Amino acid sequence: MKNFTSVEDINDLQSMIKKALHIKENPLAEGNKGKGKTIGLVFLNSSLRTRLSSQIAAQNLGLNVLILNASQEAWNLEFADGAVMNSGTVEHVKDAVEVLNQYCDIIAVRCFAGMQNKEDDVNESILSQFLKYAKVPVISLESATRHPLQSFADCITINENWPFDRLTMNRKPKVVLTWAPHIKPIAHAVANSFTEWMQNMEVDLVIANPEGYDLDPKFVKNTPVFHDQDEALKDADFVYVKNWSSFGNYAAMPEVKENWMLTQEKLKSTQNAKVMHCLPVRRNVELSDEVMDSDHSIIYQQAKNRIFSAQTVFSEILDELSS
Numbered sequence: 494m495k496n497f498t499s500v501e502d503i504n505d506l507q508s509m510i511k512k513a514l515h516i517k518e519n520p521l522a523e524g525n526k527g528k529g530k531t532i533g534l535v536f537l538n539s540s541l542r543t544r545l546s547s548q549i550a551a552q553n554l555g556l557n558v559l560i561l562n563a564s565q566e567a568w569n570l571e572f573a574d575g576a577v578m579n580s581g582t583v584e585h586v587k588d589a590v591e592v593l594n595q596y597c598d599i600i601a602v603r604c605f606a607g608m609q610n611k612e613d614d615v616n617e618s619i620l621s622q623f624l625k626y627a628k629v630p631v632i633s634l635e636s637a638t639r640h641p642l643q644s645f646a647d648c649i650t651i652n653e654n655w656p657f658d659r660l661t662m663n664r665k666p667k668v669v670l671t672w673a674p675h676i677k678p679i680a681h682a683v684a685n686s687f688t689e690w691m692q693n694m695e696v697d698l699v700i701a702n703p704e705g706y707d708l709d710p711k712f713v714k715n716t717p718v719f720h721d722q723d724e725a726l727k728d729a730d731f732v733y734v735k736n737w738s739s740f741g742n743y744a745a746m747p748e749v750k751e752n753w754m755l756t757q758e759k760l761k762s763t764q765n766a767k768v769m770h771c772l773p774v775r776r777n778v779e780l781s782d783e784v785m786d787s788d789h790s791i792i793y794q795q796a797k798n799r800i801f802s803a804q805t806v807f808s809e810i811l812d813e814l815s816s
């Protein structure tokens with residue numbers, strides 16, 4: 494694995510999940526693997542889980558960890574080629590990444606969608622520049638269109654909660670990715686990415702969202718889309734709750750008349766479904782306290798698995814560096 498920015502960067506998802514579960518059993522088993530090497534974690538946006546789980550994962554491998562909370566602590570970056578930098582930006586991304594190349598053996602970066610210009614976001618205008626100028630492997634800590642370390646953790650979590658390898662289970666789990674309300678326009682990265690990774694798992698995935706909120710067809714592909722949440726939730730084994738804004742009318746929030754917040758009542762038609770969310774969650778907006786604090790929720794387990802998804806990816810990249 495040279496870079497890690499999407500599911501396409503891994504060869505075999507099932508063996509990656511197995512490796513992650515093995516690491517989870519003994520997280521310090523490869524404690525010297527990263528010795529003498531440095532990972533730079535660059536955050537252009539806020540984070541709790543990604544920042545801390547990546548740090549724990551890197552430390553478990555013996556990596557030296559540099560963390561740059563770039564949006565608060567670094568110079569204001571310029572991304573336009575040929576820009577005359579006589580205004581608000583102080584350092585060109587080309588120079589910043591060239592310097593990171595001098596300090597780091599691996600660069601990991603978080604760069605959210607700007608939600609202002611659809612073309613810039615769809616084309617990954619920031620991540621693509623890190624990939625262009627980096628001379629070391631690049632890992633996405635969430636970019637404009639994808640959140641691969643989150644999705645990998647989601648796959649690990651579903652695997653832990655479904656007996657995929659038991660002969661007695663003769664059906665695939667039904668996984669529902671359901672839109673939920675929010676107070677402001679949210680990017681599509683988590684929803685796109687979850688869809689993409691589930692399409693590589695032995696699951697029956699359906700997406701539920703109101704009219705006007707269909708995701709980018711490039712990610713949806715042949716996945717069934719329901720505009721009736723109750724219909725979609727029937728017999729679900731896993732319900733993944735997430736808000737996203739309109740993709741078609743980019744970043745808009747078309748009015749939704751029905752109440753899409755996930756409640757205990759709505760879970761009654763499921764197969765006692767496990768509920769997932771990447772966090773942070775707006776309680777009693779996206780899902781109710783009752784759901785969040787119930788036995789349905791495997792949300793904290795998901796958050797814990799962020800360590801092992803990151804550690805597995807870092808470990809694979811260290812293997813590549815030493816080969």
Ligand code: CP
Nearest residue numbers: 540541542543771772
């Ligand atoms: N799920 C997730 O990426 O959380 P943070 O934004 O806190 O890193």
